[in-house]
Structures are given as structure tokens and as C-alpha cells.
Amino acid sequence: MTDDLINRLAADLEPTPPRTIERRLILALVIGVLATIVGVYLVLDLMMGRPFGGADSAMMFWAKFGYTLAFGLLGLAAAPVLARPDGRIIWPLAGAGLLALIALGSGGMMWMRADWSMPMLMGQTAMVCPWLIVLAGTPVLIALLSALRTAAPRSPTLAGFAAGLVAGGFGAWTYAFYCGETGMMFMAVWYSLGIAMTALLGAVIGKFVLRW
Amino acid sequence: MQADETEMRLRGLMLASLDGDATAYRVLLADLTRYLRPWFARRLSPAHASHAEDLVQETLLAIHTRRSTYDRTRPFTAWLHAVAHHKFVDHVRRYAIRPTVPLEDDAPIFATDDSANAADRHDVETVLSQVPPRTSDLIRQTRLEGTTVAEAAARHGITETAAKVSIHRGLKALMGKFAGGEK
Numbered sequence: 001m002t003d004d005l006i007n008r009l010a011a012d013l014e015p016t017p018p019r020t021i022e023r024r025l026i027l028a029l030v031i032g033v034l035a036t037i038v039g040v041y042l043v044l045d046l047m048m049g050r051p052f053g054g055a056d057s058a059m060m061f062w063a064k065f066g067y068t069l070a071f072g073l074l075g076l077a078a079a080p081v082l083a084r085p086d087g088r089i090i091w092p093l094a095g096a097g098l099l100a101l102i103a104l105g106s107g108g109m110m111w112m113r114a115d116w117s118m119p120m121l122m123g124q125t126a127m128v129c130p131w132l133i134v135l136a137g138t139p140v141l142i143a144l145l146s147a148l149r150t151a152a153p154r155s156p157t158l159a160g161f162a163a164g165l166v167a168g169g170f171g172a173w174t175y176a177f178y179c180g181e182t183g184m185m186f187m188a189v190w191y192s193l194g195i196a197m198t199a200l201l202g203a204v205i206g207k208f209v210l211r212w
Numbered sequence: 213m214q215a216d217e218t219e220m221r222l223r224g225l226m227l228a229s230l231d232g233d234a235t236a237y238r239v240l241l242a243d244l245t246r247y248l249r250p251w252f253a254r255r256l257s258p259a260h261a262s263h264a265e266d267l268v269q270e271t272l273l274a275i276h277t278r279r280s281t282y283d284r285t286r287p288f289t290a291w292l293h294a295v296a297h298h299k300f301v302d303h304v305r306r307y308a309i310r311p312t313v314p315l316e317d318d319a320p321i322f323a324t325d326d327s328a329n330a331a332d333r334h335d336v337e338t339v340l341s342q343v344p345p346r347t348s349d350l351i352r353q354t355r356l357e358g359t360t361v362a363e364a365a366a367r368h369g370i371t372e373t374a375a376k377v378s379i380h381r382g383l384k385a386l387m388g389k390f391a392g393g394e395k
Contacts, residue, residue, distance in 0.1 A: 002268060002269055005273070010238040015232035085295050086286070150280065212274065
């Protein structure tokens with residue numbers, strides 16, 4: 001019976017080039033980000049009337065640009081390793097946590113100097129910002145999770161978390177182009193929250209859909 | 213040293229398989245079956261021993277469908293172990309939630325009741341202690357344990373006739389004591 005199985009599997013064999021997982025993930029990321037760019041344009045620009053261009057302060061725009069992209073890239077470093085049955089990696093996840101702490105620390109310092117001003121923390125859009133980031137990250141998350149379904153993660157939850165981190169990072173990155181907030185503390189709290197929520201969403205979904 | 217040789221051989225086969233060599237792949241899978249079957253059998257409890265073959269097949273299937281997750285620069289045996297371990301843990305979880313026992317294994321629990329036997333045995337010993345040790349031994353061996361009279365006699369170093377007489381007298385004495393006289 002096992003011999004039959006071996007014969008069937010051998011007949012089904014097709015060449016598997018090196019780095020297949022990495023290439024699948026990159027392809028999924030590109031498709032997801034393109035879908036996110038279109039989706040964010042439709043929802044934020046056309047439906048909510050927010051112009052493309054980001055914050056008035058160029059410095060703050062680049063801070064958001066770099067901060068969100070860093071999460072996306074950290075997740076991208078972890079995802080292919082966590083997609084393997086023998087994959088263990090911790091530094092990108094620890095790095096993401098550290099990055100959020102640094103942002104909260106420096107944002108908190110600025111907020112303290114501004115005498116804990118509530119408008120500085122809340123801006124105009126604090127209540128919608130994290131949700132819109134999750135929404136913006138959804139296409140990337142779907143693309144990455146479906147790519148990971150062909151993989152064999154040691155921990156489906158952790159692999160889903162890494163996919164969520166990539167999705168949250170790139171979703172927030174796209175969102176930053178339409179976000180007019182200028183507060184450092186705003187970014188440290190609400191952007192981080194949106195990215196964290198996307199990552200947790202990925203972990204919860206991954207726990208179920210990435211089983212193998 | 214031997215582990216290194218195994219690793220080298222299996223990894224060579226795996227790399228050839230990934231490049232599409234079906235012959236190497238068949239050799240690899242057949243080899244792995246031989247390693248995996250005892251590996252699972254050792255880890256399974258006796259109740260689940262029959263699942264070893266299923267687990268071997270599930271692992272082979274996972275090796276096939278997930279072969280793209282093997283990183284060519286890393287040891288093959290580590291990857292294989294991770295796949296097999298994952299399948300084993302999966303099995304343990306599935307059966308830990310709902311432990312199941314085949315029906316035919318379950319039935320014999322009620323088939324025999326040991327306590328009555330034990331009580332009977334205790335009574336017999338009490339009765340037999342009423343006759344000389346050699347006689348009680350002979351009765352026990354021939355009537356309870358199924359030894360033939362010749363064997364029992366040989367064990368005690370007496371003739372078969374003497375054994376028969378001894379058993380007969382012993383039983384007669386016991387009947388006299390416990391059955392209210394000879395019948």
C-alpha cells in the first residue's frame with residue numbers, strides 16, 4: 001500500500017527550483033500591495049476625499065514612510081523562515097517590538113514636552129486610523145496567507161503573525177500617503193496599533209488556515 | 213559518522229529529486245519508509261501501534277506536497293525530522309482530545325470477573341491445608357493445575373500408584389470433613 005503511494009508520488013514529481021517559497025511570497029506581496037494601492041486610492045481618495053500627498057510636514061511623512069516600511073521588511077525577513085517545518089527565527093519579531101518601543105519612547109518624550117496635549121495624541125483621525133490600516137493591509141494578508149498555504153510552517157500561528165506583520169507594515173505604508181497627521185506620538189500609538197492588529201489577525205487566521 | 217553518511221546519501225537523493233529525478237525520488241521515499249516506520253512505532257502507545265503505517269504515508273505525502281519548504285543549504289535529516297515530528301504531534305493532539313479504543317479491545321473488560329475466582333482459590337487453599345502437605349500438593353497439581361498423575365508423582369519422587377492412592381485418601385478425608393460424611 002505504501003509502495004503504491006510511493007509510485008504515485010514519483011509519477012507526480014515535478015522539478016522544484018531553489019527558493020520557491022521566497023519567490024512565491026514576493027509574488028504574493030507584489031500582488032497584494034498593488035491591490036492595496038488601488039483599494040486605498042478608491043476608499044480614501046474617492047470615497048473619503050483625502051488627497052494623495054501625506055502630511056504637510058515632510059519630515060513626519062518620511063518618518064511614517066520609514067517606520068511602516070521597517071515593519072513590513074522585518075515581517076518579510078521572518079516569513080520565509082517561519083514557513084518551514086524546521087524554521088526558527090526570532091530577531092525580526094523582537095526587532096519589531098523594539099522598534100515600536102523606540103517610537104513610543106520618542107513620541108512620548110515629544111508628547112511630554114507638549115504638556116500631554118490631547119490633540120497631539122488624537123489628531124483628527126485617531127479613531128479610524130488603526131481600522132483603516134487593517135483594511136489597507138487585508139489584500140496583502142490574503143495574498144500572503146494563500147501563498148503560505150503551500151508551505152509547511154512549524155507554527156501556523158507564528159507564520160500567520162509574520163504574514164500579518166508584513167501586511168500591516170505595507171498597509172500602513174500605503175495609508176501614510178493619504179494621512180495628514182503630523183504628531184510623532186500619533187504615529188507611535190495609532191500606526192503601531194493598526195499594524196499590531198493586522199499581525200494578530202494574521203496569527204488568528206494562520207492558526208487555522210495554515211495547518212498542514 | 214554513520215549519521216553523516218545517511219545525511220549525505222539522503223540529501224543527495226533529495227537534491228536529485230527536487231531537480232525532477234523520479235528514480236532517485238522513488239529510492240528516497242522507499243528508504244525513508246524504512247526509517248520512518250520504526251520511528252513512529254517506537255513513539256506510539258500499543259493502542260495506536262496500528263497507526264504507524266498511516267503516519268508513514270501521511271509523512272511521505274507531506275514530504276511530497278511540501279518539498280518546496282526544504283532549504284537546499286540546510287541538513288535534510290533535520291527537515292525530515294521536523295516534518296515527521298509535526299505529523300506525530302498532530303496525531304497525538306487528535307487522539308488526546310478524544311481518546312478512542314477499538315471496540316473489540318473494549319469488550320473483554322466485562323468478560324471475566326477476577327474477584328470470584330480469587331475467593332474460590334482462597335477457600336480451596338483453606339480446605340487443602342487440612343491434609344498433609346504432600347497430599348495437598350498432589351491434589352492441587354492434578355485436580356487444579358492440570359498436571360497428569362505421572363508427572364505429579366515424578367515431581368515428588370513417588371510411584372504413580374502411590375500418588376493415586378495418596379490423592380484418593382486425601383480427597384476422601386476432605387469429603388469426610390466438609391461434605392458431612394462419605395457419599
